[in-house]
Amino acid sequence: MAFERMIPDLQASFACEDVRVEASGAHTIVGIVNFIGAPTLPIQVIKLCVWTRWSSGVGQFEQVTRLLAPDEVTLLAPPAVTQFHLGNEESHTTNVNIFGGLQFKEPGAHHVEILLDGELKLHYPLRVVLLQQPQQS
Numbered sequence: 001m002a003f004e005r006m007i008p009d010l011q012a013s014f015a016c017e018d019v020r021v022e023a024s025g026a027h028t029i030v031g032i033v034n035f036i037g038a039p040t041l042p043i044q045v046i047k048l049c050v051w052t053r054w055s056s057g058v059g060q061f062e063q064v065t066r067l068l069a070p071d072e073v074t075l076l077a078p079p080a081v082t083q084f085h086l087g088n089e090e091s092h093t094t095n096v097n098i099f100g101g102l103q104f105k106e107p108g109a110h111h112v113e114i115l116l117d118g119e120l121k122l123h124y125p126l127r128v129v130l131l132q133q134p135q136q137s
Helices: none
Strands: 009-021 027-032 035-038 043-055 059-068 080-086 092-104 108-116 119-130
Touching: 009 108, 009 119, 035 043, 043 059, 043 080, 043 108, 059 092, 080 092
Parallel strands: 035 119
Antiparallel strands: 009 027, 009 043, 043 092, 059 080, 059 108, 108 119
């Protein structure tokens, strides 16, 4: 059955240090980020990537990726907007959004949000943790 438009499934999304695209088109993911640890705040992160994969949709779509402070209102950077097209229900696409020069000013659960055509599809924490300094003897 041919569809004119079918909303895709969000298969996965995660924050990582880098994504390398190989000659074959395969992605090599570097450093999936479980949390950002710092001895003091604020901390500047030179590069943070958000990797996202969509599948089983048909049509033209807009993905917006947002990074939010713990208040879940304040944006850490301008949203990344990615237009993509899926030609048939067996299609897939992988989007990589790169955020540079991010500054995290406070500890706690910051958040990554993934929206599709303005509708929130995923909201997950990106924790910033103050690391304890070793005690001097």
